Amino acid sequence: MNSPPTDVTGRIAAVLRTLSGFPDNGASTSQIARASGLARPTAHRLLAGLAEQGYVDRDHRTGRWFLGPELYLLGEIAAQRYDVTQHARAGVHRLAAATGESAFFSARRGDETVCLLREDGDFPIRSFVLYEGARFPLGVVSAGLVVLAMLPDREVDDYLARTDLTVHWGRQHSATALRERIARTRETGYAVNPGLVVEGSWGMAAAVFNQSGKPAWALTLTGVDTRFRADRRPELGALLLREAHALTKALRTAGP
Incomplete structure (x- = not known):
C-alpha cells in the first residue's frame, strides 16, 4: 500500500x-x-x-x-482543455445500446482510474460497482486492469513493486495474480474482471490511447455474471475494441 x-x-x-x-x-x-x-x-x-x-x-x-x-x-475552466467526455459519449451510448449492459468511460489519473461517464443499457439487472466519480487503483476493476496491462513492462514492474493491493482487495490482487491477468489481457486486447471486486458482478474493458501511445482512458461494460458467459465474452470484447480504437483515433485527431 x-x-x-x-x-x-x-x-x-x-x-x-x-x-x-x-x-x-x-x-x-x-x-x-x-x-x-x-x-x-x-x-x-x-x-x-x-x-x-x-x-x-x-x-x-x-x-x-x-x-x-x-x-x-x-x-469548468480546466474542462476546456482536458474534457474528453464529449468525444466518448457517443461510444458509451453505442456500447450500452448494443449490449444492454452498463457502459462506462474512465480516465487514468496517476495510479488510479476515475469513472467519468456511465450509461445503462436496457437489461434490467445492473452492477453498481462503477459510478461517475468512482476511483480504483490500477489493477482493480477491468478499467484499471486494462490500463495497467497496456503500460510498458518497466512501468508495470515499478507499480507492482511499490503497491500492495492485497491489503484492501484481497489475495486475488496479489502481484502474481495480477501478472497472470495482465498476460491474458495482452493476448486478447481487453481485460476481464470475473467478479473480483463484488461477487457476481463482472466487467470487461478496452484501453483508449493518447497521442503518445499511452493508455490514458478505458471503455468498460459491466453486468451480472450470467450476462458475461464464455460464449459471449468474445463478442463483447470485439465491441469494446472497436469503440476503443475509434475513440483513440478521434482523440488523436482532436488534439489537446
Missing part, C-alpha cells in the same frame, strides 16, 4: 481525491482521515483551510464534507 503523503500539497490532494469518492452523501472527518491515511487532526485542519477558500463545503447540520463551489468553477 502506498504511504500517506508527507508534504502539504500531497496531503491536500489526498483529501480532495478522497472526498471525490463521496459525491452523494459527503464524508465525515474521520472517514476522510482514514481513507487518505492522515491523522484526524491533520485532515480536519486541511478541510477547514480548504473550506475558507471554497474548495470544500460543510453541511453544518450533519458535519459532513463535500467538494466545494470553487472546484466547480476551476473545473
Whole structure:
C-alpha cells in the first residue's frame, strides 16, 4: 500500500481525491482521515483551510464534507482543455445500446482510474460497482486492469513493486495474480474482471490511447455474471475494441 503523503500539497490532494469518492452523501472527518491515511487532526485542519477558500463545503447540520463551489468553477475552466467526455459519449451510448449492459468511460489519473461517464443499457439487472466519480487503483476493476496491462513492462514492474493491493482487495490482487491477468489481457486486447471486486458482478474493458501511445482512458461494460458467459465474452470484447480504437483515433485527431 502506498504511504500517506508527507508534504502539504500531497496531503491536500489526498483529501480532495478522497472526498471525490463521496459525491452523494459527503464524508465525515474521520472517514476522510482514514481513507487518505492522515491523522484526524491533520485532515480536519486541511478541510477547514480548504473550506475558507471554497474548495470544500460543510453541511453544518450533519458535519459532513463535500467538494466545494470553487472546484466547480476551476473545473469548468480546466474542462476546456482536458474534457474528453464529449468525444466518448457517443461510444458509451453505442456500447450500452448494443449490449444492454452498463457502459462506462474512465480516465487514468496517476495510479488510479476515475469513472467519468456511465450509461445503462436496457437489461434490467445492473452492477453498481462503477459510478461517475468512482476511483480504483490500477489493477482493480477491468478499467484499471486494462490500463495497467497496456503500460510498458518497466512501468508495470515499478507499480507492482511499490503497491500492495492485497491489503484492501484481497489475495486475488496479489502481484502474481495480477501478472497472470495482465498476460491474458495482452493476448486478447481487453481485460476481464470475473467478479473480483463484488461477487457476481463482472466487467470487461478496452484501453483508449493518447497521442503518445499511452493508455490514458478505458471503455468498460459491466453486468451480472450470467450476462458475461464464455460464449459471449468474445463478442463483447470485439465491441469494446472497436469503440476503443475509434475513440483513440478521434482523440488523436482532436488534439489537446
